[in-house]
Amino acid sequence: MSELPHCHPSPSDVKLAGMKNHSPAPSRLRVEAGQCSLCGPKEQNEDCTGVRVPDDAVVATKGIAAVVADGVSAANGGKVAGEMCVQGFLSDYFCTPETWTVKTSAQRVLDSLNRWLYGQGSAEGFSDEKGYVSTHSSLVLCSRTGFIFHVGDSRIYRVRDGEIEQLTRDHRSMVSKASFLNRAMGLSLNLKVDYREADLQVDDLFILCTDGVHDFISDQEIRKLADSEGCLDDIAAAMAQRALDSGGDDNTTCVLVKVESLPDSNYEEAQRVVSERPFPPLLAPGMKIDGLEVEEVMVESKRSQLYRVRDLNDGRMLVMKTPSVNFKDDPEYIERFAAEEWVGKRVEHKNLVRVIDRDSKPTFLYYLMESLDGQNLADWLHGHQGRPPIDEVVAIVRQIVSGVRALHRKEVLHQDLKLENIIVDAEGKVTVIDYGSCRIAGLRERLGRQDDDALGTLDFSAPEYRMPTSSRIGPRADQFSIAMIAYHLLSGGKCPYGEKWAKAKSPKDFSQLEYVPLYHHYPMVPVWLDGAVARAVEIVPGARYQGMSEWVYDLEHPSDSYSMASYLPLIERNPVKFWQTVSAVLAGIIILLLVIK
Structure with missing residues (x-):
């Protein structure tokens, strides 16, 4: 796993933050990232940045995350708050269940971090704005979508086809010509985070920066710098330094993330699964596959087959589920079949059937479950x-x-x-x-x-x-x-x-x-x-x-x-009304008979 936290560096530390993640394998999400954070004229750097690129298996389910935070200098715990907003997010987000959506995972982590920051400030006797307060802007790239979570006045831009677009809005208020944050991490117990989704294209460049950058250089100048030659670390450093050269009096921080490749479409990905693990043939008792011997054909339907099999390595009985060859050209069916195994391996409970992993890799498309008595x-x-x-x-x-x-x-x-x-x-x-x-x-x-x-x-x-x-x-x-x-x-x-x-x-x-x-x-x-x-x-x-x-x-x-009364028949619930109704019906019948005669 590549993890790139970048907290309060000196200018000489800048090049250590670089990362380029290359792989010849197609149909995967790949990015190049660079970052820089300069202290500027201030005594300490309260900005913090981080990028995390996990292993391919985790990238497929949780994505790639980049974060920038600006600890509020007027707050006593601004520096700690900035670090928590980056390091805590990158750590906790990737620990959330893989079945959760990106939105659910990120928002729950942010809610937890906000409560900790607010509680820490309250415990130390600080007023809201003087406690542990920080901005937070994070970008999670997952599959073919970018997920943005934002609170405060840090910003996220996207440069596409030479055009720059601000994807976040500043949470600031003007009071007597002075600017104040009206929303930030740790500022109040009830956190409201801006959420946005953005489609991804190859060569999209995302820029995350603090107000020390965007307050002193224009959006168009940021765009021009983004077109500069060199690695993204150098471009991020150039942006941070340009803000200082333009009169910046704050910490200056930039993170750049460029999309190099995107996953295939669902159809292409499903076809890839087929090519790697072909459908097994119909099986019969006595047949063997991958060290598993078929003992019994349990179910055969138009959509799948279930077999009771014996693991020849340890003798245990298992149930094998195989896809029906009727759907070998149906990518959505294959996608759903693969999802069955994925769920079974990620949810464990005594009242849910367990999906079993073996040491040997299967050569056909199937999965194994525990064999149940009953x-x-x-x-x-x-x-x-x-x-x-x-x-x-x-x-x-x-x-x-x-x-x-x-x-x-x-x-x-x-x-x-x-x-x-x-x-x-x-x-x-x-x-x-x-x-x-x-x-x-x-x-x-x-x-x-x-x-x-x-x-x-x-x-x-x-x-x-x-x-x-x-x-x-x-x-x-x-x-x-x-x-x-x-x-x-x-x-x-x-x-x-x-x-x-x-x-x-x-x-x-x-x-x-x-x-x-x-x-x-x-x-x-x-x-x-x-x-x-x-x-x-x-x-x-x-x-x-x-x-x-x-x-x-x-x-x-x-x-x-x-209430029992609402379920009782009318004769038990209200005897008087029952007999009144019967009497009325009988009277009506008598009158009808007299008229007929």
């Missing part, structure tokens, strides 16, 4: 003659929720929660399987797109998949699917909305659906439990539980919010 929920329900104990159902739901929440913490939606994808062993342990339909926020961002269509089984998928424009698909969609599973188990295989559910396609169709209480199918289900299930399968996502932990609590604890 049966899927459909078979489990059949074994209970459609009437499983209620407490066992609640225990199963609790475990499904636990595993799915682990996915959600990684910004991954399962999207195909159904009876066949839940395995229960003899001890009652639940394992969620099949990552084939997962929606991965980080990969959607980096790969450009994944299908937004309903990928799971229609019977258990949330309504928003059939109405993709009506609402944003999020974790509550998985909540709906788990609640549908719970209803299915408790009702002996019924749907909470009856036969009309499968035919509903439009908002009007869904608005006409009516929930059928569980006691209609199984009188032993408590009213409060039915109320919790009913809320989790609400048609409108906002009407469901905000968090699944709240839902599980309501499943396990009687709640007054689900």
